[in-house]
Amino acid sequence: MMKRKWKIISAVVGALVVVGGGGFAYMLTRAPSPAKIADAGATGQRINANGIFANYYPAAGAAPHPAILLLGGSEGGLGKDMQAAALLLQAQGFSTLQLAYHNAPGKPAKLKNIPLEDFTRGLDWLKKQPGVDASRLGIVGYSKGAEAGLLVAARTPGIRAAVLGMPSSVVWDGMSGENYLLGSFSSSWSANGKPLPHLAYKGQPDARGLMPVFENGLKDLDKNPAAIIPVENFKGKLMLVCGEAEKLWPSCPMTDQIVARAAKAGGPPTVVLRYKDAGHGVMGAPFTDDAARANWSQMGGSKEGNAAARADSWPKIVAFLKTELGVAAPAQ
Template sequence: MRFEISPTDPNLDTALRIRVVGLPPGERVTVRAAQRDLRGARWRSTTAFTADRDGTVDLARDAPVEGSYDGVDPMGLIWSMRPLDALSFDGPVDVRHPTELDLTASAPGVPDATATVRRRRIPAGLVRTEVREHGLVGVMYHPAGRSGLGAVLMLAGAEAGIHEDDAALLAAHGYAVLALALAGVPGRPPTLQDIPLEYAHRAIDHLRSLPFVDPGRLVVTGGSKGGEAALLIGATNPAVTGVVSIVGSGVLIAGISQDVMTGSFLEIMRTPVANWTVGGRPLPYVPTVVTAQLEKLVAEGAPVPLRLAFEPGLSSSVVAEATIPVERINGPVLLLSGECDASSGPAFHQFAADRLAAHGRPHEHVVYPGAGHQIAAPPYAPTTVSVLPIAGVTFDYGGEPAATAKARADVWRRTLEFLSASG
């Protein structure tokens, strides 16, 4: 009995073909997958299969008869992993380390089969550059020795910081990708409060000036708060030729007055601050609202769906002023939402979709059935944990693990297709 796995040297966003061969026909085999995350926590999944008449189990063909996921899914072993240790979110991580996926197959009467696959977060053949020009803070990746590259400006969400590994994975598909820090790192404000929109425009100017970039091809993408920001930046800069907003919003929502990991959730929700400024003046925003229901959940220590603070603001008089003029985006727009998102659900993207439709602008709004908030890149990662501690409470991001995993893979596919179609 042995594993056959291809490709043998994959990136983190590469789907794997996993087979177990050399079994007695009809034999039951238990397959376990294990890995550690960047902070050392262990994750594991366990499934059982029945070998076919040739003594083979093929995860791309066979559904498990028992275990951590149902149905045929070649990457089910990975997304269905659950943590064995308490999860940590403190301190820096080194994204240069690959994820080591350890596989074990056990069947009666034969020695166990084992295999390890090193899945790279940072693909080979890329040039990494720390960007500090013009007051910018970010990390860029692009394929070595290439020119005329389409450019991508990648933005993080409310967690702020730099999504360096996501940028590298995207760059490996043939793009110059700048993961830009809006906040939360040295040299930038600590939170998403009063961020000058001019800062993002300087980043676009920088990208377009690079000798290996085609200045006529520039897409802005982001998830959650980053998706909202992507729509705003695209609507205010004619050099942007397309926008991908993942679980974002077509209306500007209030900024964040404290660190989302260490601050007080209720204080953040009760403190009205602007996310963005233009010429030093704050842009209008939909306020967050602390309702009695929200206070009750916090007091009970129950998981909090963030939409309970967001949705009441949609009835405020400022919505019209806070709606992003997405019809000004100089290119197509891709809006990607999770049906069961407990944070900024599809209704927030629908503001943008309706406005784009009313102006006859090219766009698509995809709503993934059963999926939650965590559908942004990269694909093929565990999706079993949707309740996480943030700002002194636990956030419920919503969605079913299998649906969120399926959506995350499709979000990545659609993003790559969108970039390819942009020229």
């Protein structure tokens, strides 16, 4: 997420200096490079129909199984990091849909005004799959996928558990050059064809990266309270995971905002996992190679801190999901 944003900013600045107004307009509006699309693998299925582009990992063994909607972040497509999580969830008995919602075939190239209907369509598809217990649905997501996940959980009945890493308490501007440099042009998300209320990016990056852009945006929250995600509308159980050494956006302060609003409004019950020496790589499948540790450490925390956070949090995430989704809902 961080690398992609810096590429956008660098490209726009370069266009201003070198090629003038026409090139600048092109750089603002051009599509990003295609995201990586992980193969579904031996235990998965590629789904590309009826507006859904995803990898599906059905649980083996005796049915019925709980189901998970799995959402990556601003990397787009179907990344390998979230695929590793999907495979681990599948092995633990969760039928898991790793859903692409932008920068993938049939999806918007940029992460702006993404329809929330894409996510509910994925949930509806999951409910209908053989061996899935439609009464045991959960959402797992990180970064922008956590932002979307909280929105969907707050708007969609029947979701019993949500695990959100590096989360956002608010809806942000869309991710595009025009939003970063010229003002608030679009939301990250839409519903019924209309952009959701959103906070604008404010200020400029500094030595810490993009952090001040988000911190300054949050200072205007009292002027735009409609951008707050109404966590109190979620009727399930919530787990939040954040790293205090985050360099990309203030996920731990936004975690605190979610928890405070939930407590003040009477729910949902929330479990928080915080890690001092972890950053934007705090949540996900435990690392299996040093390259991944190094890449994620660029967004905060040490290689060792991020690895330790994932190793500690992942079993707790699985245990939380098993507790909340392990028993069929009582008949109505």
